[in-house]
Every structure is written in C-alpha cells, then in structure tokens.
Amino acid sequence: MIDFSRGRKVKFYYNDKVIEAYEGESVLAALYAIGYRVFSYSPDGERPRGAFCMIGKCSSCLSMVNGVPNTRICIEPVREGLRVYSQKGFPEVPKVEEVVEAETIVLKPDVLVIGGGPAGLQASLTLAEYGLKVVLVDEHFKLGGQLVKQTHRFFGAKKFYGGIRGFNIASKLSREVMDNENIEVFLRAYAYGIFKNGYVGVAVRGEKPLNLLVRPKAIVAGVGASEKMIMFENNDLPGVMGAGGAQTLMNEYGIKPGERALVIGAGNVGLIIAYQLLQAGVKVHGIAEIMPKIGGWFVHAAKVRRYGVKIYTRHTITKAIGRDRVEKAEIAMVDEHFQPIPGSEKVFDTDLVLLAVGLQPNYAFFSQAGAVMKYIPELGGLVPLRTKYLETSVENLYVAGDASGIEEATTAFIEGEIAALSIAIKLGAGNNKTIKKREELLDYLWNEYRKSPVVMRACQGKLKATVSEEEMEKIRRGELDGI
Amino acid sequence: MGFKETGIITYEELVEKQLIPPKERLEKGPIAIAECPEEIPCNICVNACPFHAIKMDKIYEIPRIDPEKCIGCGVCVPQCPGLAIFVIDLSKPDKAYITLPYEFLPAPKKGDKVTLLNRAGEPIGEGIIVKAWQYDKTWAVTIEVPKEKWFEVRSIWIQRK
Ligand code: SF4
Numbered sequence: 001m002i003d004f005s006r007g008r009k010v011k012f013y014y015n016d017k018v019i020e021a022y023e024g025e026s027v028l029a030a031l032y033a034i035g036y037r038v039f040s041y042s043p044d045g046e047r048p049r050g051a052f053c054m055i056g057k058c059s060s061c062l063s064m065v066n067g068v069p070n071t072r073i074c075i076e077p078v079r080e081g082l083r084v085y086s087q088k089g090f091p092e093v094p095k096v097e098e099v100v101e102a103e104t105i106v107l108k109p110d111v112l113v114i115g116g117g118p119a120g121l122q123a124s125l126t127l128a129e130y131g132l133k134v135v136l137v138d139e140h141f142k143l144g145g146q147l148v149k150q151t152h153r154f155f156g157a158k159k160f161y162g163g164i165r166g167f168n169i170a171s172k173l174s175r176e177v178m179d180n181e182n183i184e185v186f187l188r189a190y191a192y193g194i195f196k197n198g199y200v201g202v203a204v205r206g207e208k209p210l211n212l213l214v215r216p217k218a219i220v221a222g223v224g225a226s227e228k229m230i231m232f233e234n235n236d237l238p239g240v241m242g243a244g245g246a247q248t249l250m251n252e253y254g255i256k257p258g259e260r261a262l263v264i265g266a267g268n269v270g271l272i273i274a275y276q277l278l279q280a281g282v283k284v285h286g287i288a289e290i291m292p293k294i295g296g297w298f299v300h301a302a303k304v305r306r307y308g309v310k311i312y313t314r315h316t317i318t319k320a321i322g323r324d325r326v327e328k329a330e331i332a333m334v335d336e337h338f339q340p341i342p343g344s345e346k347v348f349d350t351d352l353v354l355l356a357v358g359l360q361p362n363y364a365f366f367s368q369a370g371a372v373m374k375y376i377p378e379l380g381g382l383v384p385l386r387t388k389y390l391e392t393s394v395e396n397l398y399v400a401g402d403a404s405g406i407e408e409a410t411t412a413f414i415e416g417e418i419a420a421l422s423i424a425i426k427l428g429a430g431n432n433k434t435i436k437k438r439e440e441l442l443d444y445l446w447n448e449y450r451k452s453p454v455v456m457r458a459c460q461g462k463l464k465a466t467v468s469e470e471e472m473e474k475i476r477r478g479e480l481d482g483i
Numbered sequence: 484m485g486f487k488e489t490g491i492i493t494y495e496e497l498v499e500k501q502l503i504p505p506k507e508r509l510e511k512g513p514i515a516i517a518e519c520p521e522e523i524p525c526n527i528c529v530n531a532c533p534f535h536a537i538k539m540d541k542i543y544e545i546p547r548i549d550p551e552k553c554i555g556c557g558v559c560v561p562q563c564p565g566l567a568i569f570v571i572d573l574s575k576p577d578k579a580y581i582t583l584p585y586e587f588l589p590a591p592k593k594g595d596k597v598t599l600l601n602r603a604g605e606p607i608g609e610g611i612i613v614k615a616w617q618y619d620k621t622w623a624v625t626i627e628v629p630k631e632k633w634f635e636v637r638s639i640w641i642q643r644k
C-alpha cells in the first residue's frame with residue numbers, strides 16, 4: 001500500500017556501537033530494524049522491556065539521549081552523532097552542565113491547538129481560514145497523529161476524506177498546515193500545563209530547547225488517546241506490543257514487527273492490524289476476542305477471515321511465555337464471568353502478541369486545567385464534560401477528537417471543525433454563514449453519522465459527556481457537580 | 484451462529500438482508516454484490532458508481548444496488564474501503580467470472596493461475612486471472628472459476644513461481 005522512500009543515511013551511537021539509520025526514522029525504529037528487541041528494564045533492573053506504544057505514551061523505551069535520561073526513543077528522531085544509552089534501573093540525576101538551558105519565548109496567538117492529529121489539523125486549518133492566528137504544538141517530530149499509520153481507505157463521507165487512505169490524508173493536511181501563514185507549528189513540543197492568567201507552558205525539545213509561554217484567547221486540545229493494557233502473566237515481555245506500536249513499525253517505517261503474531265481483541269483496530277500484518281507477510285495465528293461477538297465491523301472481519309485468520313470469540317490471553325522475548329502465547333476460552341475455563345487452553349508459537357484491547361483518552365491536560373471530568377466507560381475512560389460546541393467547563397478550553405472520547409478519525413475531523421467554528425464565532429471572526437455551517441455539521445454528526453447502529457455505544461457515551469449551555473454555566477458556578 | 488460471531492456471511496443471511504440480486508438478473512450478465520450487511524457510516528460506493536446504481540439515503544444505510552442500472556463494470560470494487568463488493572458474471576455456460584479486490588503481493592497478471600479461497604480462507608480449487616487493473620493501489624482482479632463455485636470463492640492466492 002505504501003511506497004517507502006528512505007531518507008539520507010545517518011550514523012548514531014547506541015551503547016557506544018555505531019548504528020546506521022535513515023533520516024526520518026525514530027531511534028527505536030532504527031534499532032528495531034536491525035534486530036534489537038529489548039530497550040529498557042523494569043526499575044529494579046530485572047525484567048527486560050520491549051517496544052510497546054511507539055508514540056511516546058508508555059515508558060518501555062526510556063533511554064539516555066545526549067546525556068538526558070528518561071527520553072522516549074520512539075519519538076526521538078535519529079541524527080548524526082546522537083549518543084544513546086539504554087537504562088537499567090533508575091538513572092542518575094543528570095549533571096547541570098550537560099543540560100542545555102532553554103530559551104523562554106512568550107507567544108500571544110488567537111488560538112493554541114494542542115495535538116497535530118485529525119482533530120488538531122482540521123481545527124487549525126479552519127481557524128486559519130477565518131484569519132485567526134494559530135500556534136499548533138505536537139509532541140512528535142512529525143504531524144498527522146495516528147493518521148500516518150492508517151493504510152486503509154477511510155469510510156464516511158467524501159467531505160471528511162472518505163475514500164482516501166489515512167496516511168495520504170495526513171500528508172495532505174500536514175502540508176496545508178505547514179504552508180499556511182496563519183499557523184505556526186512547533187514539533188517535539190509538549191504542553192505541560194496551564195498557569196495563572198491563561199498562560200500555557202510548552203516545552204520544546206531538541207538541540208535548541210525552548211520554553212514557550214503561550215497566552216491564547218482560546219485552546220483546542222486534541223491530545224488523543226493511549227493504548228490500554230490488560231492483565232496476564234508476562235504481559236511486559238518484549239514482543240507484547242500495542243497494536244498501534246506494530247502499525248507504526250510497519251506502516252511508518254516499513255519494518256516487519258515479527259514473524260508469527262497473535263492479536264488480542266477483535267474490535268476494528270485488532271481486525272485492521274491483523275490484515276496489515278498479513279500484507280506485511282507476517283503469519284497471523286488468530287485473533288482472540290473475550291466477548292461472544294466480533295466487536296469490529298463485519299467488513300473488516302471478513303477481510304481477514306478470507307485469508308484464513310481465525311477469530312476466537314469468548315477467548316482471552318492467559319499468558320505469554322519466553323525468557324527475554326515472547327516465544328509462545330496461551331489463550332483460553334472464558335465462561336460467562338469472563339474467567340478462563342481450565343482445560344480450554346491453546347498455545348501458539350509466536351514472537352508477537354499484539355494488544356488491541358481499546359484506547360483511553362489522554363486526560364492529564366484537562367485535569368490539570370481544572371476541567372470537570374467524568375468517567376464514561378463507553379468513551380474509554382475519563383473525559384471532560386463539554387457543551388455540544390465542545391467547550392469544557394474551563395472557559396475557552398475546547399476538546400476534540402479521541403481526547404473527547406474514543407470514536408473514529410472521521411468524527412475527530414468533524415469535532416475539530418466544530419470547535420474551530422465555535423471559537424471563530426466567539427472571537428467575532430465568524431458571521432451568519434459560520435453559524436449555519438456549524439449547525440449543519442452538528443446535524444450531520446448527531447443525526448446522521450452517529451445514528452449508525454455500529455457506533456451506538458460511542459454515541460451514547462458522547463451524549464453522556466455533553467451538557468447544555470445552561471448546565472455548563474451552573475457547573476462553572478459550582479452549582480452543579482457534573483451530571 | 485451469525486456473521487458477527489464467525490466473520491463469515493452465509494447465502495441465507497445475504498438473502499435476508501436483500502443483498503443478492505434476483506436469479507434472472509444474475510444469469511443475464513455481470514452484476515455487483517455488496518457483502519455489506521451492517522449499517523456502518525459509509526457511502527463511498529454510492530459516489531464511486533458512474534451509473535448511479537447504488538442507493539443510500541442516510542450514510543449508515545445498507546447499500547442497495549439497482550439490478551437494472553448496474554452493468555457490472557467493477558469500478559466500485561477497488562474503491563470500497565471494506566473490500567466488500569464483488570462482481571459476479573454467470574452469463575457464460577460453464578464458467579463463472581468473479582471480480583474481487585486484492586491488496587497483496589505479488590501483483591496479479593492476466594493468465595496467472597491462482598488458488599481459490601472461500602470466506603474462511605480455505606483453498607477450494609484453482610482459477611485463472613482474466614483481467615486485472617488497479618485503483619489507488621488496490622487491484623480489481625477478474626478470475627475465471629468453475630461455475631458452481633461462484634458463491635463460495637471470495638479471495639485468491641497467486642501461486643508464486
Ligand atoms: S459494478 Fe459498476 S455499475 Fe455496478 S454498482 Fe459497481 S460501479 Fe456501479
């Protein structure tokens with residue numbers, strides 16, 4: 001599906017060994033490509049850890065990079081001469097003279113957009129259309145969020161990129177954002193919190209580290225989600241990986257993540273990853289799904305079934321087996337209380353166990369900002385309450401995309417646009433047409449897209465998280481403690 | 484067990500969802516069958532068909548292919564993100580022709596011998612590629628198969644030399 005064009009060759013050092021890599025790769029991807037599987041150890045130094053999320057959200061790849069400990073090498077771009085050391089146990093406090101002082105810069109744009117995935121990209125472009133000045137920050141060294149690893153053509157309406165492959169949407173939107181003079185982009189930039197008087201702190205990493213203090217009139221936080229983990233014996237063994245992690249390796253870097261895989265979870269993510277593994281020439285033993293039914297869409301299930309991938313419903317993983325990497329994995333049938341039934345175990349020879357057991361919204365930014373949060377299982381976890389215009393209980397802080405509750409990329413685009421239009425209206429940059437456009441989008445989102453029975457659960461979750469403007473006013477005044 | 488347990492749809496389930504064209508129409512010439520039985524939010528096929536043969540009022544409805552308007556051209560086959568559309572031609576005496584989507588290596592070529600697979604991925608015989616063309620990296624491959632296997636065959640493996 002993808003033509004990989006490798007970048008210029010660069011050399012860096014890993015534990016003092018010279019490693020050849022291609023520009024544009026992450027340090028972890030470059031190491032994985034030549035056979036490294038262990039990237040760190042548990043804090044006690046005993047248990048090896050492999051790649052897991054590959055998007056800078058877990059702690060499996062913490063390493064020392066140019067003297068800075070606890071650096072996530074999955075989002076660290078390779079550079080000539082970079083010195084990387086693996087960590088075992090807790091690292092030493094770095095010496096002050098090794099740490100480069102960050103320059104502080106104050107920025108006052110109209111809007112700060114946090115996260116360069118589908119929601120953030122769509123929001124930025126929409127805001128810029130209204131002449132608003134946007135600062136867009138993203139933790140990764142490239143834009144696109146999780147779109148960059150989606151190789152299938154998107155479903156949904158044409159207006160929201162239906163029919164186009166995810167990574168093609170990512171490059172199209174990223175280019176438009178980069179070329180837009182109303183949008184200033186900071187990559188490897190982590191928004192760590194809100195301060196008094198509306199300042200947001202953003203740490204920009206790299207050779208010239210920056211400490212941005214951004215004081216926007218409004219914020220769109222499209223900060224995405226993280227992969228969930230489940231409990232089973234040896235779930236930290238290298239080779240147990242998040243489905244998204246494997247997608248990153250295959251679809252962003254063209255690296256085969258393993259030879260024989262077992263997928264856990266038959267939601268859309270599990271079904272799609274199984275298909276992509278087949279395309280990459282990986283043998284897929286099967287997909288274990290704890291529920292009695294396949295959770296993902298039938299069309300995705302049919303794609304893998306017709307290439308012989310079995311779907312074991314009412315099954316869960318009970319253990320991974322191996323010394324310092326996965327060699328085998330065991331699944332078992334579950335009873336009506338989801339407990340494994342003794343005697344029903346099946347063991348597979350596998351070097352990859354891919355977990356596709358759901359995502360959870362990233363909530364830290366909203367919690368720190370003081371937004372009223374609610375735990376909504378249908379949405380994957382803790383999310384901020386919001387009005388239908390996506391404003392949270394912190395005035396002028398908007399939420400969009402998976403951070404507002406796990407849904408599809410299509411809805412992330414739509415939410416990003418609704419948040420942006422609402423800000424344009426509020427800041428006086430919009431007109432009657434803007435209001436009409438927003439109403440049309442809301443109508444399409446709630447009365448058409450979310451009316452599909454296959455997305456009903458998420459839709460119910462979004463309903464629970466959405467309050468009226470009057471209710472939100474009461475919540476802000478402290479008269480209502482959430483709904 | 485239904486298709487949501489097995490990942491395999493049966494003839495009866497497709498008939499029940501009204502996704503199988505009338506027998507007389509099937510025998511007349513090529514026609515598309517969308518094995519898309521769930522109300523998912525997608526309408527790519529509606530816009531893909533140059534003959535406006537696929538109908539859907541709301542985005543989540545099941546696609547309805549008009550047997551009078553569909554000419555079996557196969558344009559929709561590689562565009563469907565669900566890879567769920569197949570064109571079936573039963574108009575020839577002893578062979579059936581199936582146009583199906585294909586996204587694996589090696590690339591298909593006219594004349595290639597292929598292993599025929601059913602909906603569970605089990606090999607059920609051999610066929611020959613009579614036509615192959617590409618849309619945005621997905622192939623639409625037309626294969627000649629024994630006539631009685633027209634409903635069973637839903638994918639292929641190209642035998643590597
Ligand atoms: S086969 Fe051709 S005519 Fe028939 S539905 Fe598909 S695109 Fe339309």
Ligand code: SF4
Nearest residue numbers: 519525527528563565
């Ligand atoms: S394009 Fe494919 S998946 Fe989408 S509605 Fe049509 S048949 Fe179903």
